[in-house]
Amino acid sequence: MTRFIFSIFTLLSFQSTIAQNLETKINMVASNWNYSKEATFEKFDNRETVLLNNGRITVKNHKFKNGIIEVDVLANGSRSFAGITFRKQNQNTEEVYMRLHKSNQVDAVQYTPIFNNESNWQLYKEYQALVSFKKIGWNNLRIEVKNKVADVFVNGKKILTINELKTNQDIGEIGLFALFSNRFSNFKITTTNLLEQKIVDNDISTNSSIINKWLVTKSKPYNEEKFNYNSLYSEDYVEIKTETSGLLPISKHIKRTSSGNFEQNKEEYVITHKNIYVDSDQIKLFSFDYSDKIIVYLNGSPIFKGNNAFRSKGLQYQGHIDINSNKLYLNLKKGNNTLHCIIIDKANGWGLIGKLD
Numbered sequence: 239m240t241r242f243i244f245s246i247f248t249l250l251s252f253q254s255t256i257a258q259n260l261e262t263k264i265n266m267v268a269s270n271w272n273y274s275k276e277a278t279f280e281k282f283d284n285r286e287t288v289l290l291n292n293g294r295i296t297v298k299n300h301k302f303k304n305g306i307i308e309v310d311v312l313a314n315g316s317r318s319f320a321g322i323t324f325r326k327q328n329q330n331t332e333e334v335y336m337r338l339h340k341s342n343q344v345d346a347v348q349y350t351p352i353f354n355n356e357s358n359w360q361l362y363k364e365y366q367a368l369v370s371f372k373k374i375g376w377n378n379l380r381i382e383v384k385n386k387v388a389d390v391f392v393n394g395k396k397i398l399t400i401n402e403l404k405t406n407q408d409i410g411e412i413g414l415f416a417l418f419s420n421r422f423s424n425f426k427i428t429t430t431n432l433l434e435q436k437i438v439d440n441d442i443s444t445n446s447s448i449i450n451k452w453l454v455t456k457s458k459p460y461n462e463e464k465f466n467y468n469s470l471y472s473e474d475y476v477e478i479k480t481e482t483s484g485l486l487p488i489s490k491h492i493k494r495t496s497s498g499n500f501e502q503n504k505e506e507y508v509i510t511h512k513n514i515y516v517d518s519d520q521i522k523l524f525s526f527d528y529s530d531k532i533i534v535y536l537n538g539s540p541i542f543k544g545n546n547a548f549r550s551k552g553l554q555y556q557g558h559i560d561i562n563s564n565k566l567y568l569n570l571k572k573g574n575n576t577l578h579c580i581i582i583d584k585a586n587g588w589g590l591i592g593k594l595d
Contacts, residue, residue: 261306261428264297271413272296283312285423288414294323294331296413297427303409306428308380312421313372314338320420322381325403325410329355329497330490332403333415334381334390341371345556347390347397350587351404353489355498358404360529360548360587361487363558367398376423384430404487417500447593448484453477453511457494460507460582470535470578475511480591484561486510488581488588500585501548505530510590512577516570524566524577526592527559531582536568537575548586561591568594 264270266286268279276293279286288295302324311320321335331352340346349365350357359366369392371377380391385408390398414422453475480486489497494506514522526534530547533540544564548557568577581590 261426264300264425264427266423266425270298272298276416282421282423287312287421287423289419289421290320290414290416291419292417294413294415296323296326296411297425300412300427301409302383302412302427303429304383304385305430306380306382306426307412308378308424308426309414309422310376310378310424311336311338312376312423313374314420315373317418318420319415319417320379320422321415322379322413323352323415324381324383324412325405325407326413327405327407327410329353330405330407331410332388332405332407333357334379334388334400335415335417336369336371336377336379336392338371338377338420341373342368344368346371347392349388349390349398349400351487351490353405353487354493356489356494356588357500357585358487358489358587358589360557361485361559361589362404362587363556363560365398365400369397404481404490445484445593447595448480449512449592449594450480450484451477452480452486452590454486454488454492455509457492457506457508459495460505465507465580467535467540470509470511470538471576473509475509484591484593485559486590488583488590503584505582505584507580507582510579510581512579512592514568514570514575514577514594516572516575518572520570522568522570523595524568524592525562525564525595526566526579526590527561527563528579528581528591529557529559529587529589530584532590533580533582534566535576535578535580537571541568542566547584557586559587559589559591561593 266288273295278289317339319335323331323333334349345366346369347367348359350359382389388400455473478491531545534542546557
């Protein structure tokens with residue numbers, strides 16, 4: 239009897255595990271989705287499809303943690319972006335998308351976290367891939383999510399591994415994203431059971447030269463003619479830790495006064511502050527990068543001004559950031575010195591990274 243009960247229990251547990259790992263197809267009908275006027279559900283190519291124009295839609299009553307997400311996207315030669323969003327909470331989500339007009343280019347597929355309704359692809363240049371898309375028919379995008387890691391496949395071929403998803407969210411809504419117009423079909427989800435893994439906030443870098451904490455102000459609209467440079471010392475600041483690399487993804491921690499309009503956003507700024515103490519007069523090398531624009535002050539005096547915005551240096555210029563892109567020799571006086579960076583942003587990634595050698 240004991241063996242019989244144990245066998246029944248084992249069978250039920252096995253069946254439960256199978257049930258939790260079954261593939262679920264989300265039909266492309268309006269009743270399954272949260273959407274507004276950006277989505278049109280219709281038959282096309284003998285399929286149920288959704289035509290999505292400039293927006294995001296999510297599956298009704300469904301939370302995603304770990305598993306496989308896939309969708310077919312109709313080949314499109316026009317400039318367009320088509321992808322999957324997952325673990326969405328409020329205005330933060332993970333996003334992977336195909337740039338169908340960029341076939342055979344190094345940035346044909348990109349990953350970005352969305353922080354406070356703002357895309358941040360400029361800050362994570364390591365998460366993009368070269369892909370050759372089909373010019374006719376349907377391209378399949380598949381993402382396999384395992385706690386903090388995600389593998390990305392296009393038409394059955396693995397093209398990218400995201401080794402650290404950035405939102406620190408382990409569960410949330412799931413859906414689709416399109417910039418300009420794209421047609422989607424055959425959306426499927428397979429949930430998997432993995433051991434619980436607590437998603438920890440940014441770890442402090444072990445590289446002692448990396449600046450791993452900044453004092454940061456709230457966001458304000460930027461007007462160069464009206465900006466008060468005398469306010470550097472009188473602003474209210476909060477301390478924010480960087481990612482392990484030293485990257486400060488500003489939108490993750492500071493909400494813009496308006497957002498979500500890509501290059502149609504108005505410019506906003508924050509001021510970052512770093513105190514540098516030295517026990518004698520000396521020179522230190524400040525290596526840094528930023529997005530979109532920066533003005534650097536040392537002890538209240540301006541020493542650098544730059545523009546690293548998308549397309550600011552040509553149509554193909556992306557504005558990715560790298561900690562060794564800019565170098566300044568800081569002439570430090572004995573005692574406390576103050577480094578202020580005014581970081582001005584419009585869209586595509588608001589960030590700062592720096593180290594002192």
